[in-house]
Amino acid sequence: MSDVLLSVRDLVVEFPKRKTLLTALDGVSFDIHRGEILGVVGESGAGKSLTGAAIIGLLEQPGRIASGEIWLEDQRIDQLPYEKMRQLRGKRIAMIFQDPLTSLNPIFTIAEQLVETIRTHLPLNAKQARERAIQLLDEVGIPAAAKRVDDYPHQFSGGMRQRVVIALALAGEPELIIADEPTTALDVSVQAQIIDVLKRMCADHGAAVMLVTHDMGVIAEACDRVAVMYAGRVAEIGQVRQIVKQPQHPYTQGLMGSIPSLAHQRHRLIQIPGSMPRLDAIPTGCAFNPRCTSVGERCYKERPDLLVTNQGEVACWLFDQGGVA
Amino acid sequence: MTKTTTSSQDPYQVEPWWQRILNSDLFYDFSRRPVVVLSAVMTLLIISASMLAPWIAPHTPFDPASLNLMDGFTPPMEPNAFTGNVYWLGTDSQGRDIFSAILYGARVSLLVGFAAVGFAAILGITLGLIAGYKGGWIDTVIMRIADVQLSFPAILIALLIFGITKSLIPRELQEQAAVYVLILSIGLSDWVQYARTVRSSTLAEKNKEYVQAARLFGVTWPRILLRHILPNVMGPVLVIGTIGLALAIILESTLSFLGVGVPATQPSLGTLIRVGNEYLFSGEWWITIFPGLTLLVLALSVNLLGDWLRDALNPRLR
Amino acid sequence: MIAMLVRRIIQAVLVMLVVAFISFSLFQFVGDPINNMVGQEATQQDRAELRERLGLNDPIPVQFMRFVGNAVQGEFGISYRMARPVSEVIAERLPATLELALVSGVLAITLGIVLGVYTALRRDGWFSHFIMSSSLIGVSLPTFLIGILLIYIFSVELQWLPSFGRGDTVPITDNWSTGLLTVSGWQSLILPAITLGLFQLTLLMRLVRAEMLEVLRTDYIKFARARGIRQRSINFHHALKNTLLPVITIAGLQLGSIIAFAIITETVFQWPGVGLLFINAIRFVDIPFMSAYLLLIALVFVVINLVVDLLYFVVDPRLRVTKSSSSR
Numbered sequence: 001m002s003d004v005l006l007s008v009r010d011l012v013v014e015f016p017k018r019k020t021l022l023t024a025l026d027g028v029s030f031d032i033h034r035g036e037i038l039g040v041v042g043e044s045g046a047g048k049s050l051t052g053a054a055i056i057g058l059l060e061q062p063g064r065i066a067s068g069e070i071w072l073e074d075q076r077i078d079q080l081p082y083e084k085m086r087q088l089r090g091k092r093i094a095m096i097f098q099d100p101l102t103s104l105n106p107i108f109t110i111a112e113q114l115v116e117t118i119r120t121h122l123p124l125n126a127k128q129a130r131e132r133a134i135q136l137l138d139e140v141g142i143p144a145a146a147k148r149v150d151d152y153p154h155q156f157s158g159g160m161r162q163r164v165v166i167a168l169a170l171a172g173e174p175e176l177i178i179a180d181e182p183t184t185a186l187d188v189s190v191q192a193q194i195i196d197v198l199k200r201m202c203a204d205h206g207a208a209v210m211l212v213t214h215d216m217g218v219i220a221e222a223c224d225r226v227a228v229m230y231a232g233r234v235a236e237i238g239q240v241r242q243i244v245k246q247p248q249h250p251y252t253q254g255l256m257g258s259i260p261s262l263a264h265q266r267h268r269l270i271q272i273p274g275s276m277p278r279l280d281a282i283p284t285g286c287a288f289n290p291r292c293t294s295v296g297e298r299c300y301k302e303r304p305d306l307l308v309t310n311q312g313e314v315a316c317w318l319f320d321q322g323g324v325a
Numbered sequence: 326m327t328k329t330t331t332s333s334q335d336p337y338q339v340e341p342w343w344q345r346i347l348n349s350d351l352f353y354d355f356s357r358r359p360v361v362v363l364s365a366v367m368t369l370l371i372i373s374a375s376m377l378a379p380w381i382a383p384h385t386p387f388d389p390a391s392l393n394l395m396d397g398f399t400p401p402m403e404p405n406a407f408t409g410n411v412y413w414l415g416t417d418s419q420g421r422d423i424f425s426a427i428l429y430g431a432r433v434s435l436l437v438g439f440a441a442v443g444f445a446a447i448l449g450i451t452l453g454l455i456a457g458y459k460g461g462w463i464d465t466v467i468m469r470i471a472d473v474q475l476s477f478p479a480i481l482i483a484l485l486i487f488g489i490t491k492s493l494i495p496r497e498l499q500e501q502a503a504v505y506v507l508i509l510s511i512g513l514s515d516w517v518q519y520a521r522t523v524r525s526s527t528l529a530e531k532n533k534e535y536v537q538a539a540r541l542f543g544v545t546w547p548r549i550l551l552r553h554i555l556p557n558v559m560g561p562v563l564v565i566g567t568i569g570l571a572l573a574i575i576l577e578s579t580l581s582f583l584g585v586g587v588p589a590t591q592p593s594l595g596t597l598i599r600v601g602n603e604y605l606f607s608g609e610w611w612i613t614i615f616p617g618l619t620l621l622v623l624a625l626s627v628n629l630l631g632d633w634l635r636d637a638l639n640p641r642l643r
Numbered sequence: 644m645i646a647m648l649v650r651r652i653i654q655a656v657l658v659m660l661v662v663a664f665i666s667f668s669l670f671q672f673v674g675d676p677i678n679n680m681v682g683q684e685a686t687q688q689d690r691a692e693l694r695e696r697l698g699l700n701d702p703i704p705v706q707f708m709r710f711v712g713n714a715v716q717g718e719f720g721i722s723y724r725m726a727r728p729v730s731e732v733i734a735e736r737l738p739a740t741l742e743l744a745l746v747s748g749v750l751a752i753t754l755g756i757v758l759g760v761y762t763a764l765r766r767d768g769w770f771s772h773f774i775m776s777s778s779l780i781g782v783s784l785p786t787f788l789i790g791i792l793l794i795y796i797f798s799v800e801l802q803w804l805p806s807f808g809r810g811d812t813v814p815i816t817d818n819w820s821t822g823l824l825t826v827s828g829w830q831s832l833i834l835p836a837i838t839l840g841l842f843q844l845t846l847l848m849r850l851v852r853a854e855m856l857e858v859l860r861t862d863y864i865k866f867a868r869a870r871g872i873r874q875r876s877i878n879f880h881h882a883l884k885n886t887l888l889p890v891i892t893i894a895g896l897q898l899g900s901i902i903a904f905a906i907i908t909e910t911v912f913q914w915p916g917v918g919l920l921f922i923n924a925i926r927f928v929d930i931p932f933m934s935a936y937l938l939l940i941a942l943v944f945v946v947i948n949l950v951v952d953l954l955y956f957v958v959d960p961r962l963r964v965t966k967s968s969s970s971r
Contacts (some may be wrong), residue, residue: 121871154961606799
């Protein structure tokens with residue numbers, strides 16, 4: 001496809017520990033298209049947030065990209081020097097973090113933070129930047145933006161602060177926003193509003209979104225496509241509608257079965273037995289094999305890569321001609 | 326604490342205590358830090374050398390009969406001009422061997438240091454346990470005193486207590502009582518740290534099930550504090566105690582240097598430095614520099630040990 | 644804001660009253676003041692008269708009120724040892740101590756912040772490692788030993804700087820002679836100021852470093868990086884400002900301890916300040932001087948605490964601005 005904005009190829013992220021090397025991401029590949037919203041789901045520790053951090057070049061020490069490539073259109077960005085990458089951050093790729101209460105610098109006003117971000121990336125003078133800041137706040141739905149712009153973060157509620165965070169992320173007109181569980185820390189009543197603001201803002205400004213979450217409801221609500229991650233790998237990727245209706249990977253099936261839905265009250269919720277393996281104890285073969293209900297001989301020996309099916313891509317031997325035996 | 330000393334091996338097999346220590350995480354961390362190992366070695370060396378001073382010191386420095394004034398001001402490692410005697414670290418104005426004086430001086434310093442830490446710890450732990458467990462006005466009174474005291478430097482508190490106590494003791498007894506007065510002043514200036522730490526641990530501990538169970542069984546509160554809560558708050562106390570020892574040694578030497586500590590008849594390292602300081606200008610540097618270096622090495626080693634212990638026992642920093 | 648200010652001032656006055664009571668008790672319980680004032684040959688009658696004249700027969704609360712009243716007017720009685728009014732002696736010696744404390748305080752705070760920030764930003768550089776290792780020595784080194792070592796190196800061996808006294812002083816007002824206007828005054832000040840400031844410097848530096856590292860790990864710094872804010876601005880605008888907030892409190896307290904620690908430095912360098920007098924007062928159980936010094940130090944601490952609180956109020960928007968929004 002020609003409109004691919006971001007392409008992640010075989011990304012491997014490692015954390016060297018005292019004696020061992022932990023492989024946190026092991027061959028992650030996916031694309032994000034211009035203007036689309038890609039959801040990334042999985043249990044905690046599956047590597048969702050780490051993928052986001054790797055893309056924007058903010059992996060925490062001692063984590064490092066061991067191999068693989070990240071392409072932003074036709075520019076390879078995983079090996080850029082710090083200053084080059086900094087100029088890219090906020091300008092082409094932005095990121096939103098989980099907790100709006102701690103994401104804003106407590107001792108600067110909203111205006112100061114917005115204006116600095118805008119002027120870092122756009123050739124505006126102080127007055128123009130301030131006008132733009134007010135306009136952005138207005139767009140994300142902050143009432144009386146012209147007045148509130150000079151307030152400090154602690155004067156806003158959690159939901160309002162996440163709106164400010166969205167405005168800040170969009171200040172440099174980025175083409176991609178990585179939203180790392182943007183609603184997890186918020187009241188349930190505000191979550192839908194924030195997702196709504198995020199969706200609307202990105203549509204208006206033409207930005208694609210990589211929406212990291214563990215909430216399948218949010219995915220179904222907001223995303224175009226979804227990638228399911230398990231133990232540092234992509235298990236399945238495809239259109240949201242397809243995956244919700246007809247999940248292919250046994251893990252995805254388990255995930256879908258565990259969502260309570262009002263429409264099907266008579267069904268019991270299904271639980272996936274066991275828990276995700278620790279990074280230093282990932283089994284050979286398919287990482288999901290200890291918990292899988294359709295496991296076969298081959299799953300203990302060979303690790304499946306993403307296989308193209310008529311519904312998307314899935315990393316499971318069930319969809320290979322050789323099967324699981 | 327308990328977690329770090331249990332080994333990961335078969336729990337039913339009883340290991341000898343030294344095996345348990347060697348297998349612990351704490352010891353593993355310790356053995357991987359050469360600076361910390363060196364500090365431990367230096368600390369032990371100074372402690373044991375000073376405890377064994379009567380046997381290993383080449384001279385008995387504070388017995389006037391054994392001193393020869395002719396030996397006075399002998400530089401280190403050089404034969405004396407009159408007697409030809411050689412002293413490792415030289416002699417002072419009265420021909421006293423500096424090396425022996427240091428051994429005996431370190432003995433006094435360590436004695437006062439340990440005693441003051443012990444006194445401060447017992448006082449602080451007791452008050453902290455009571456304040457944390459009983460709460461109410463006892464808690465308020467104890468912690469207010471602690472707050473006020475904490476806002477003044479320890480040296481000032483110690484000086485003040487020393488001044489007051491001294492004036493209460495009849496002049497004839499002052500010399501013998503000096504060491505005890507010193508221990509009292511340093512201890513009283515340093516209990517706050519223990520009290521605050523123990524109080525907060527006690528607050529956290531007292532609502533746990535095992536304490537409530539003990540209360541239901543009718544165990545009396547002093548017994549609950551001693552048998553159930555105390556063992557669980559000892560980890561932080563150990564850390565404060567180690568760092569406190571370094572502080573106490575420094576405080577003692579400072580007071581002695583200021584001339585309000587132990588008398589010259591029973592000198593500590595601080596007293597030796599004060600006495601030697603007078604000769605610094607006439608070129609007899611060794612009289613004050615060697616005790617000074619000993620004090621530095623001792624304080625630094627204990628500080629490094631305490632620093633390491635704090636980091637090693639604090640899971641957040643690992 | 645006004646309410647907080649009033650509360651703080653009431654607290655400060657309370658602390659001062661407690662300290663005043665301790666000072667007052669010194670007179671009551673430590674030795675008989677009459678014994679200290681009259682000679683051996685004084686008769687019982689002389690003593691009784693003196694006792695009556697000094698008001699020592701009045702009820703304790705009355706005596707305490709009188710003590711506080713006098714203290715507020717700077718009246719602390721006659722020093723036993725020097726036979727001069729305590730207030731006069733202190734006024735004469737105070738400038739020396741204040742000048743020393745000021746210079747070493749400025750030294751400790753500026754260098755402490757600069758080095759702390761440097762070692763936090765260049766965590767793995769050799770210079771940072773060097774600074775951090777030597778700071779541990781600095782913390783373990785007793786103040787008087789630093790002084791002795793400096794005297795030995797710079798006064799005895801190199802003979803660059805004087806080892807005692809204040810050098811030449813110039814009077815600026817009736818009771819303030821400064822050493823800060825003469826060359827020899829500054830020469831005499833260098834070693835004592837370093838001695839006094841070094842411990843506070845290392846403490847402050849380690850604190851700034853730890854605080855800065857903590858701030859650099861926060862979400863808002865991560866978010867600032869993710870927005871492409873320039874490294875310079877992140878370090879010196881976003882992070883440093885947040886680092887310095889808690890440092891203000893500690894720096895204030897340090898300034899107070901500097902005045903107390905001046906006792907040691909003044910003894911080592913025979914610096915003619917109040918600390919030197921205090922040590923002598925303790926040796927000779929000079930109660931009027933001890934109690935006056937105690938009150939003076941307490942006053943310094945209380946005032947510094949008050950100033951720090953106010954400063955915090957000015958710098959931290961979270962305290963200054965009240966929560967005004969409840970809308971989502």
